[in-house]
Amino acid sequence: MILVPDVVSPIVVGLYAPAIIVGILVGLIGLFGISVEKNDLHVLILTDIVGIGMLIFVAAVGTDLAESLILPGLVVELAEILAISEILMSREMRKSGKTVELLPTPLHYNLEILQTAPVFLAIILIAYGAFLSGFTGGAIAGAGILFYVMSIKVRGVPSGVWEGLAGVSGMAWCLWLVGFLVLFVFPQYWLLGLMLAAFGVFIKVVFKVGIIGVMNREEFKKE
Amino acid sequence: MYPFWDLINLSTVSAGLALIGAAGIIMLKKPIDKVIMLALLEAGLIGMIVAAKYLDVAMAGAIFDPISTIILLIAITKINDIREKKPNPRGKIHCLMFMYGSTPDAYSLLLGA
Amino acid sequence: MLDVYVWFYTGCILVIVGSIATVIGPGVKDPVVRIINTEIPAVGISMIFLTYNHTIALVTFIAATAIVTLILLRAVVRLEEMGAEL
Amino acid sequence: MNLMTNILINVIIAFFIGSLLFGLQRKIMARIQGRPGPPIIQHILHTFKFFIKESAFPYTAAMPFYIAITAMLSMIWVAAVIVGPVTGGSLLLIFGIYAVHKIVEHNAGSSSGSPYGKLSCVRAVYSAAAEIPLFAVLVIIYFKTGTMNITGLINYQTVHGPLLYAIPLAALMFFVLIMSKAPYSPFAITKGKDIVSGYETEHFGLLRGYLMMSESIAWYMLLWVFLTVFLGPISIPVYLIGMIVMSSIIAFINATTPLLNPNHSIMMQVTFAFIGIVGSFALLMI
Amino acid sequence: MNNISYLIYILSFVIGSVMGLVLSYKKYTAPFVTKNIDLVALILAIVGWILAINSQLISAFVSPVITITVGIFLIAMVLGMRPGYGRYETVIGFAISALIWVGTVLI
Amino acid sequence: MKSIGRLWNSLANPEKIPRLFALILGIVLIAGLFIPLALDNQQLYPRPAPQEQINAQDPLAPYDRGGIPFEERGIVKAQYPQYAPAIGEITAYLSPIAISVKNTTLYYGTSIYSSPGGLIDEILYYTRGFDTVLESSILMMAFVIASWIALNFTMRRDDE
Amino acid sequence: MDITILGSQIIGIIPLGDIVFYFTQFNLFMFATALAFTAIVAISKTETQVEAEFGKLGDRAVTVAKKEFKIRRFLAIICGLATAGAMITGDLFDFTLFVCLTGIVNIGIVGAVRQVDVLDAAYQYGLIAMMASLPLFGGAALILAATGTLSLLEINSLTYTTPMMILGSILLFLGVAGETGVAPFFATKAEMFRTPGSPFLLIIHLSSLLILVRLIEILLMINKPF
Incomplete structure (x- = not known):
């Protein structure tokens, strides 16, 4: 078994052209949709498709480097969708003039799964995410937290929770920066740097994603 | 001996599953039906991951499958709620409704007639 | 080795068909339908990741898709609630 | 002669010649339009006048910025003189300086809080969209000569003859760029008289003096770059004659054309840029 | 050294123009209406142009830098007069010195 | 001439710009369909053929790049190994939990290598660590923007 | 270092x-300029915009609120x-990631304002920025696939252009043009500049x-001359 070959395997080289063509086609379809679409919200959804085209472009290189480049691409997409959708909402609110007096429509249904599933799934996800660490773990554990806070019954948004989450994630970001510096300034302590980096990124991503959950909480609130 | 049977393995079955699921999502009109077909599609994906022998990835996928289903379900329920509340968003009708004091349901019946 | 190609081409088909469905599929005037349709290319690209053994990316992508769906649905619900006419 | 003296002398020359050319331009325009026009040294006198006038700061201004921006403008163009005539450095750097000039123009307008400045600032953003592509001439020059160094370019032209004949479309594009910097030109939307003095409306006294001084240097530098890049190794009298000729041509165009609406001005320049780039590449390929 | 001499020329041009402007405002109080030729200005212009363009004629005695500087100064004094004044003088001066230049250099 | 003027004016309308951008991008992408596309097989950080490691029953598949934790460095084909003194150490590192998982099962390679240590971590945190700095900054900025807007404009808060 | x-x-x-x-000299100049401007932005106040009111003779001063000012300054520094x-x-x-970062921060700087028109422009700009991630990362990936490296110094020493x-x-180029909003996609950006807050x-x-x-x-480094 070869651990690391000298050249990229011929299978990957052979798949490159079809993959890129698929990427181009997806991009084209998405862009076509955008150029004929009038509704701003629909355009936002369609940009998701364009992002998928981008991921294919990067993935098709098929090396470890390509894989580690996919992660920034994913994160950028996620981040931009979040920020832009928020701007869209704020714009529409200003346009319609309805700001605070807007009453969220409560949900009246009672699914069994919403009572039991969230805690179970959230615990599994957070545990698994903690084991993974890094971006992957962060995304997974974050999704768990997000899902949890989204489906439990809490009214309103305590702003203290919010600022706490944001603060922790900011500190975790610093932790990660320290880890990065350790790796270059004191290469002999690479293990420390690795741990700081991995768990810094992990905590940061988890709490960031948790904030989405807090945002969503009053959105999908039950009666 | 029977080369045809060799083609039926986990990969091809999952591929079939995924394709059927995709076709279902596209063809069915109602969002709730689409969510069910989405489960089929994701089952296909998980089958493929299992065929590739990455069980931990399959596990993560299996956990996220119900999550996205639930998210979609909640959103669909909520949107249906909202849409039922205002059957016709045009201001004129709201106005009329106000004048006659009729419930939205009664008014929609009226319109239908 | 055939498996790899099965995954890859299924992924390609799903990605292309899914994005066509998202753009001009039946009933896409409804944003919810459109968001559900975007799940098809997402699954398709997961299969392409699997082909290349980008498994860590795959796990992250699966998680990120769920989050993106949530964000988009939040926007849709919010706008619908406001009665915004875009 | 040491470097500092050299820089100083070049900057002063740049300032005087730039101002004189501006004055000449106004004179020619006036003559074309049948007016006597101001003396040629009017622009210099103006600049000096502002240096001895009282400086006032608008109440609405964004404070340290409003002052710093004038210093910035002076600094970048002095830097341009150092890169260009003094050391014969990289053309790319001059491109960068030009981009910073657009930024300063933008912010000089917006930092004062005056609506005229604000309009000029928005127009500066618009026009940056049109003028920066015109600098694609640099790319064409690079593909033609394989160097980005001013000294290298001069050497290239000593061997191969002036670039003006080799890439005429690029020269035309650069000319359009220079024209967009001339006051009263159809493309000078940032300083159009419909918005008083554009971005300098609210800069008084000393600050205005610095702005005007830097503009003169900028004008000199743009003409200098044009002559150096397209005519190659020429002596100082030829530079002078070339600058006077170009200023006169631009004055003639300015005197006879109206100011364009901002959208049209930009799209006109973009069209020029597009034709220039595509045409030049087509010429290079053949 | 080349740059410095050009700096000197430019400075002399600017100073000459300023002086011409100031003096002409003292001398002429009216705007340019009567199209007379001023004799003093004419002499200054002719001398200036000859010094500036034909400096090689006397380069044996004086350094060209000085003659050109003085010449440009004189030219600028005439050229820089208040609007309208000094135009004809400049043209005449330039024509005469150009004729001399053509006569001495080309022939 | 008039219609050109109208066209130029309409280009200044922000509503139309994303559509225009999409159109231009689409045209360029179509050009991509006619260009010979081939992957240069001399790449940095190459990996074995798909499924090769998992078919060889490697418990660390598909990210096994050799090395023994703290003893032997893993194989990393980086661009500038000279600028990364501890290169390969992170690739070889396995956390204690990861080692126990590795001894138990054959099919958890992805989890093992996304926990601290492993090649992807080496790339993400060490050799191309600055990318991750930026990436997490992008994420952070997006969240700062979104949460600021949400807190101040779009979200109903109880204390308001 | 004998690389040119x-x-x-x-x-x-x-x-x-x-x-x-x-x-190089060029990079150094640009780097210093960017830092210098950032430093000035960090210490500047915003301007007050005075607008005439409709139907009256009065003026109206439009300023940047304190809360808004803080976040916008933070984003501007980033x-x-x-x-x-x-x-x-x-x-x-x-480089592409840096561009993305500036893109998203730019959107944020104007996303924090209150004018509907400006928000609309910011949203359209955001859409372009999202679409631009395809050509941006895709272009980088194509160059990686074609050359086998991402380092500009290595690409600089190649002798061919495929x-x-x-x-x-x-x-x-298209990606950067989209992320940064230059010609001919300037309109979204120019509209955003009508709001007060000039340093940002x-x-x-x-x-x-x-x-x-x-x-x-x-x-120019990637594409060699003919």
Whole structure:
């Protein structure tokens, strides 16, 4: 078994052209949709498709480097969708003039799964995410937290929770920066740097994603 | 001996599953039906991951499958709620409704007639 | 080795068909339908990741898709609630 | 002669010649339009006048910025003189300086809080969209000569003859760029008289003096770059004659054309840029 | 050294123009209406142009830098007069010195 | 001439710009369909053929790049190994939990290598660590923007 | 360091693993400019915009609220730092990430305002920025696939240009044009400048122009002359 070959395997080289063509086609379809679409919200959804085209472009290189480049691409997409959708909402609110007096429509249904599933799934996800660490773990554990806070019954948004989450994630970001510096300034302590980096990124991503959950909480609130 | 049977393995079955699921999502009109077909599609994906022998990835996928289903379900329920509340968003009708004091349901019946 | 190609081409088909469905599929005037349709290319690209053994990316992508769906649905619900006419 | 003296002398020359050319331009325009026009040294006198006038700061201004921006403008163009005539450095750097000039123009307008400045600032953003592509001439020059160094370019032209004949479309594009910097030109939307003095409306006294001084240097530098890049190794009298000729041509165009609406001005320049780039590449390929 | 001499020329041009402007405002109080030729200005212009363009004629005695500087100064004094004044003088001066230049250099 | 003027004016309308951008991008992408596309097989950080490691029953598949934790460095084909003194150490590192998982099962390679240590971590945190700095900054900025807007404009808060 | 880039010598490098920052005169100038502007932005107040009122003779002063001011200044500083970084980075993918960072921060700077028109422009700009991630990362990936490296110093020493690299660089250009909002996609950006808060708006403009200039350097490094 070869651990690391000298050249990229011929299978990957052979798949490159079809993959890129698929990427181009997806991009084209998405862009076509955008150029004929009038509704701003629909355009936002369609940009998701364009992002998928981008991921294919990067993935098709098929090396470890390509894989580690996919992660920034994913994160950028996620981040931009979040920020832009928020701007869209704020714009529409200003346009319609309805700001605070807007009453969220409560949900009246009672699914069994919403009572039991969230805690179970959230615990599994957070545990698994903690084991993974890094971006992957962060995304997974974050999704768990997000899902949890989204489906439990809490009214309103305590702003203290919010600022706490944001603060922790900011500190975790610093932790990660320290880890990065350790790796270059004191290469002999690479293990420390690795741990700081991995768990810094992990905590940061988890709490960031948790904030989405807090945002969503009053959105999908039950009666 | 029977080369045809060799083609039926986990990969091809999952591929079939995924394709059927995709076709279902596209063809069915109602969002709730689409969510069910989405489960089929994701089952296909998980089958493929299992065929590739990455069980931990399959596990993560299996956990996220119900999550996205639930998210979609909640959103669909909520949107249906909202849409039922205002059957016709045009201001004129709201106005009329106000004048006659009729419930939205009664008014929609009226319109239908 | 055939498996790899099965995954890859299924992924390609799903990605292309899914994005066509998202753009001009039946009933896409409804944003919810459109968001559900975007799940098809997402699954398709997961299969392409699997082909290349980008498994860590795959796990992250699966998680990120769920989050993106949530964000988009939040926007849709919010706008619908406001009665915004875009 | 040491470097500092050299820089100083070049900057002063740049300032005087730039101002004189501006004055000449106004004179020619006036003559074309049948007016006597101001003396040629009017622009210099103006600049000096502002240096001895009282400086006032608008109440609405964004404070340290409003002052710093004038210093910035002076600094970048002095830097341009150092890169260009003094050391014969990289053309790319001059491109960068030009981009910073657009930024300063933008912010000089917006930092004062005056609506005229604000309009000029928005127009500066618009026009940056049109003028920066015109600098694609640099790319064409690079593909033609394989160097980005001013000294290298001069050497290239000593061997191969002036670039003006080799890439005429690029020269035309650069000319359009220079024209967009001339006051009263159809493309000078940032300083159009419909918005008083554009971005300098609210800069008084000393600050205005610095702005005007830097503009003169900028004008000199743009003409200098044009002559150096397209005519190659020429002596100082030829530079002078070339600058006077170009200023006169631009004055003639300015005197006879109206100011364009901002959208049209930009799209006109973009069209020029597009034709220039595509045409030049087509010429290079053949 | 080349740059410095050009700096000197430019400075002399600017100073000459300023002086011409100031003096002409003292001398002429009216705007340019009567199209007379001023004799003093004419002499200054002719001398200036000859010094500036034909400096090689006397380069044996004086350094060209000085003659050109003085010449440009004189030219600028005439050229820089208040609007309208000094135009004809400049043209005449330039024509005469150009004729001399053509006569001495080309022939 | 008039219609050109109208066209130029309409280009200044922000509503139309994303559509225009999409159109231009689409045209360029179509050009991509006619260009010979081939992957240069001399790449940095190459990996074995798909499924090769998992078919060889490697418990660390598909990210096994050799090395023994703290003893032997893993194989990393980086661009500038000279600028990364501890290169390969992170690739070889396995956390204690990861080692126990590795001894138990054959099919958890992805989890093992996304926990601290492993090649992807080496790339993400060490050799191309600055990318991750930026990436997490992008994420952070997006969240700062979104949460600021949400807190101040779009979200109903109880204390308001 | 005897590497020359576009005819000028490299003055120094900062190696961070595979990502190497390098300085030539050009990069140094741009880096210093970006930092200088960022420093001024950090200490500046915003201007007050005076607008005439409709139907009356009065004026109306439009200022930036304190809360809004803080977040916008924070984002502006980040934007300036990101721009400075993009000026000196010697890695293609790193460059694209810097561009993305400035893009999203730019959207944020104007996203925090209250005017509907400006928000609309910001939203449209955001859409372009999202679409632009396809050509941006896609272009970088194409160049990676064609050359096998992302380091600009390595790409600089190659002697050939394949059609794939040209396609990659065109995509890269479109991506940067989208992220930074330059011609002919300027309209979204120009509309955003009608709001008060000039130092922060300046940094938007600064980042896009400087990045564009830097992009031209990168494109010239990728595409060799005929």
